[in-house]
Every structure is written in structure tokens, then in C-alpha cells.
Amino acid sequence: MQDKLKELFIFALEVAVISAVLYFVRGQLVESHHREVSHYLPMLIDISFLALFASFGSRMANALGIAPMAGKIIMGIIAGPAVLGVLQPDAEGVEFARLIGVLFILFEAGLHFDMDLLKKNIIIATVVAFCGVLVPLISFAALGHYVIGLDWVPSIFLGGIFTATSVGLSVEALKRAGKLDTNLGNQIVGAAVIDDILGVIILTVLAKISDAGNFAEEALNPYVMLTIGVVVFLAATYALWSLGIAHKIAGYLDQWYAKSSTGIYTRFFFGMLMLGASLSALLGLEPVLGAFGIGVVLSKVDNEIKHDAWSKIEGYMHIFVGGFLVSIGTMLPRSSLVDFKVWMWAILFTVLAFFGKYVVKYLFKDKQDGKLVGLAMSIRGEVGLVFVAVALANHALDATMASASLLAVILVTVSGAILFEKQVMKQAVPEKAGRVESSTEL
Secondary structure: OHHHHHHHHHHHHHHHHHHHHHHHHHHHHHOOOOHHHHHHHHHHHHHHHHHHHHHHHHHHHHHHOOOHHHHHHHHHHHHOOOOOOOOOOOOHHHHHHHHHHHHHHHHHHHHOOOHHHHHHHHHHHHHHHHHHHHHHHHHHHHHHHHHHOOOHHHHHHHHHHOOOOOHHHHHHHHHHOOOOOOHHHHHHHHHHHHHHHHHHHHHHHHHHHHHOOOHHHHOHHHHHHHHHHHHHHHHHHHHHHHHOHHHHHHHHHHHHOOOOOOOHHHHHHHHHHHHHHHHHHHOOOOHHHHHHHHHHHHOOOOHHHHHHHHHHHHHHHHHHHHHHHHHHHHOOOHHHHOOHHHHHHHHHHHHHHHHHHHHHHHHOOOHHHHHHHHHHHHOOOHHHHHHHHHHHHOOOOOHHHHHHHHHHHHHHHHHHHHHHHHHHHHHHHHHHHHHHHHHHHO
């Protein structure tokens, strides 16, 4: 017990010291008259301290026996405006780390995504995705309109916040358990990606409705452009994957550059990641979908090349992925922690949000697989937070509902991540033991 208390005291002291250093250094940098010092260095210092707080979060999670990703989100709440206030969610460095972290996570998911397996699982993945979107969308919209008394557009915004699954967080847990490239892992990632595409479509339509003065007259063009963007994204990803374009480009690089330049494949992967995200944004879709799509395309590259390139990228990826998880926690405002009404609605939203996704478990004959998929789909994250931001920008939700929604997204993300990681690791242990026993017999 004394060792535990000592460890917690040292941990709290470390957090306090690092927070004080960040607060002082960042404040001095911003006051500088040199643009490089006052603008770019605060961005870099925020990114580096996000990574440090992510390490603190992992240590805290290990001490408390909870999932590492949950510990990092909680650490973000502590470092953010809700408690210490040394990291701001709208700071350029924090926003940059959040974006890059999500891009890296989705890119890796695409690299491990097996299109052939998805073809076998396309029906169940699509059914899970549609069920996981419609249940929370309808239930929250009804709650917002008939119980809370909101108009239909804000009510649908409220439902939209809890429709999309966090592909990134699910991928992180699957990877830790060694299940990312399994059939079940592919079903989960496939359903979550379809889920996110549907969520982004809902978000885009709602944003258009909120922006348009007379949406009835202007509706055709946004719908048409959105439909074209989705179709082009899906068709281009599948076509480039089918043609093996990435493998051909890798062959060209191997012939002309590999012998005269080191790290050529790493640069190629990184460049394609940014290109895919940018093209997706130009189509009016979320950049994360482009990152996933280009990852799928590059999954056909020779495994040796893919492993070599990714092993070099992965070191930088951990900085931004950890930063992304911490940044989620920074989005919780301090006022929400002391408002009873906010907590009341947030707890109700959390319960409804969790079971709104968890019901997909009943679509599976295997109870263990169904439970795992249900828990994976219950994890929210980046898309839900984007929904909250757009709702606030369009004045669709008042301060209470927006804070309650944001708090609920964090609560269901943390609780879902903890339950999912425990379940997936629980299933991974017997499988690992079985493999060891088989090798011993041989």
C-alpha cells in the first residue's frame, strides 16, 4: 500500500513539474517578437508535451489497471482546461497533433486491412454499421425532440454525435491484442469504417441544413456533390487496390532509387498518406477516410517493403497517436465538471450511447465475437467530437447540451475502450496459450 501511495505521489509530482514547465515556457514563447519563436515553437512544444502527457497516461493506466488509451484520455482531461489548463484543445499544436494522429491510425488500419476478407464479410459489416448508426441516431433524435424539447435539426445533431465509431481507438486495441489482421478484426474495422462514412454523410448534410438559408431550394447541389464524393472515394480505392498500382510504383522505386537513396519507401508511404488525406478533403469528405483508403491501396505492396517502411514511420507515429488520445480529454471544459444538469444529461447520454451500439452483438451467432464487436462499436472518439464542434459552430446545441454531449462522448469512449481492451486481451490469452501448447507438442 505504501509503495502504491509513493508511486502515486511521484506521479503527481512529475505531472505538476512538467505542467509548470510547459506553462512557463509556452507563455514566454508567445510573448516573443520573432514569428518563428512566437508561432511555430509553441506548436512544437504543445506536440512534445502531448507526447509526454501520453506517457504519463500510460503509467497511470498501468497503476490503476485500466486500458492505456483510457489513461491517456483521462490525462488529457487533467492537462486540459477542465483541471490544470496547460493544454488548450484549440491550440494549433494540439489540433495538428490530433489530425496527424488520426491520419496515422487510419493509415495503419488500411495497411492491415484485407480487402479479400472484407468481401467475405461485407454483408455482416454493412448490417452492423447500419444498425450501429440508425439505433443511436433515432433514439437520440427522439430523446432530443420529445423529451428535451429541441427542434428536429438540433435533435438530429444530438443523434449524429453518437453515430460514428472511433476506428482509431478500436484499431489500437486490436493491434495490442494481435487481432488487427484477423477475420474478426477485419469485420470490426470494416463495420467501423462504413459506420464512419455514414456518420460523415450525416454530419455533412446537417451542416448544409444549418448553413443554408433556404435549404429546400439549395438542397440538390450539396446532396449531389456529397454523393459524387463518396462514390469517387470508394470506386478509386477499390480500383487502385485491384490494379495493384502501389506494388508497381514500389517496383519502379526499387529499380531507380533504392540503391542510391535510403528511406525511399518511407518517404513514399508518408507522401501517399498526405496525398490521400488531401484528395479526400477536396472531395468534401473527411481526410481520415482518405488516409484509410490510401492505406488499403498500399496494403498490396510487398510485405518486406511494407514492414521496413512502417517500422521507420512507427516511431514518429507513437508521438502523434498518443497526442491524439490526450487531445480528446482536453476538449472537456471546466464548467461541465461542476454543473449537475450537465452531468445528469451526460450520464443518460452515456448509457444510451453505449447500448445503442452494443445491441449489434445480437447480430452474431458466436456470443464472444458478438460481445467483442458490440464493445468495439461502442467506442466513440474523433468523429463524435467533430460533430460537437460543428453543432457549436452552427449554434445547433446550447451550452448545456453541447457540454453534456462532449462529456458523454468522453465517458463512453473511456468506458468502451476499457471494456473492449479487457475483453479482447481476455480472448487473446487463451489463443496465445493454445499456440504455446501446440509448439511444445511439436
